[in-house]
Amino acid sequence: MAVVPCFIDGKARETDERFADVNPATGTIAHEVCEADAGVVDEAVQAASRAFRGPWRLRSAAQRAALLEKVADGIDARREEFIRAEIEDTGKPVALAGVLDIPRGAQNFRAFAHQLRTLGEESFTTVVDDAVTGERSTALNLVVHEPLGVVGVICPWNLPLLLMTWKVAPALAAGNTVVVKPSEETPQTATLLGEVMKAAGVDDGVYNVVHGFGNKSAGQALVEHNDVAAITFTGESKTGSAIMRDAAPSLKRLSFELGGKNAAIVFADADVDAAVAGTLRSAFWNTGQICLCTERVYVHRSLYVDFVERLAAGAKKRVLGDPHAATTTMGPLISRTHQRKVLGYFEHTAWDPALGAGTIVTGGSAAEPPAGFAGGFWVEPTIWTDVDDRHPLVTEEIFGPCTVVLPFDDEDEAVARTNASVYGLCCAIWTRDLQRAHRVSRAVDAGLVWVNTWYLRDLRTPFGGKKRSGIGREGGRMSFDFYAEPKNICIKL
Ligand code: NAD
Ligand code: 6OD
Secondary structure, three states, rough: EEEOOOEEEEEEEOOOOEEEEOOOOOOEEEEEEEEOOHHHHHHHHHHHHHHHHHOOOHHHHHHHHHHHHHHHHHHHHHHHHHHHHHHHHHOHHHHHHHHHHHHHHHHHHHHHHHHHOOOOOOEEEEEEEEOOOOOOEEEEEEEEEEOOEEEEEOOOOOOOOOHHHHHHHHHOOOOOOOEEOOOOOOOOOHHHHHHHHHHOOEEEEEEEOOOOOOOOOOHHHHHOOOOEEEEEEOHHHHHHHHHHHHHHHHHHHEEEEOOOOEEEEEOOOHHHHHHHHHHHHHHHHHHHHOOOOOEEEEOOOOOHHHHHHHHHHHHHOOOOOOOOOOOOOOOOOOOHHHHHHHHHHHHHHOOOOOHOOOEEEEOOOOOOOOOOOOOOOOOOOEEEOOOOOOOOOOOOOOOOEEEEEEEEEOHHHHHHHOOOOEEEOOOEEEEEOOHHHHHHHOOOOOOOOEOOOOOOOOOOOOOOEEEEEEEOOOOOHHHHHHHHEEEEEEEEO
């Protein structure tokens, strides 16, 4: 069976401990993955420390930018391999991996290389009159930005290459070196990227990958390592809490992109065709496994019945099938464990009966697997109505292809119900009224607001969540604010 090694100091690094990489579309083991223990994590951190002190930090910004662009070219050149690996690890359709995940992997490197080339630094001319002597001093105050050192990058499984490179590219651009801990569910593209880095001429030790699990394993060893200066993490909110606790003794800088329970609000004046199409995409893309997916839809009562019918009709048209077939629009969930969790919500057995059960409009169970994919982790796209606002279907992140649709009567009510969540990642607003769009965008508690669209990205803008959806922002200049430290140099003239 093929083995997925770690990648340390410019080389594949095999280990004795192995774990299984399961293909979620079939439920069969695709590869054996080399697991890193604390010793192997230390090896990766030491390699990254040497590369930081040595070649990488000494390279000019222009040299780093050129190398990152070569990495982007390398991803493009091996595009089919990346797509195949991502599909095998996640089960996502080629129509998604080939359009979103892999092109964005390359785009992340180009965007931050461009950003690096265009970054400027501030300086101030300072004139100070001494309060006692009256002596005048003139100085030039420079604000320079320096890399942090070794950055630990801990990633989830839903958009593996996209989310990993979203952090690796700016970290390297700013002059840091990295140790990446990909999700145990999706190891392949991180190791493949190591080969691309090497071929592009990125110095050994600049990019390292350690495979393994989180708690009490490779993830925790990376977080606790004293020579790791910062952790940038994407994943569940409760994992963020654990990482914050484990990082506390070494006082690391942290950036967190966490979970969500995102709402869409469809106003009476919305373009309903666009709102239905946009909500189908935002609820079911990647089988609902995107942190930005819509799991609550508040629809103005005047449109409600029609909207629910149209959304349900669209959900029924999702095509579950061979992920490599161009016609497939929805893949399986990532794992048997995640399938059990999502089906737990579908069956909603454990909750307070006083809250009621809601009405399943469509879906609500495991899906009939497509021919040839009987062992996979398939579930039906699912829509509920008539759910109490306090019900876990409305309050908890499910991370599956499902959403609740609920009516509202006025704008204040829609905003209040949207904001009644511990999360604050994103919100989609559907309206033709520009004033309302501005007003509601400001009123909702979310780090990202899309009006008449969803997940339309510009990598120069801040990305991140409020409340339990995250800490800090990455994107454009804000990524450099996290991955570099400003230093003030005051030169008396
Ligand atoms: P997860 O938190 O279970 O795991 C993410 C990563 O953290 C994995 O690599 C895992 O091995 C590691 N990990 C787990 N426990 C750890 C620990 N104690 N110390 C160090 N590392 C640890 O998340 P997941 O199930 O892989 O991903 C789904 C979650 O990610 C959802 O909640 C989703 O909303 C969130 N997410 C958020 C964003 C965002 O940008 N806000 C993007 C994608 C996913
Ligand atoms: O597009 C991005 O940059 C990004 N960080 C997306 C996150 C998606 C969550 O699953």
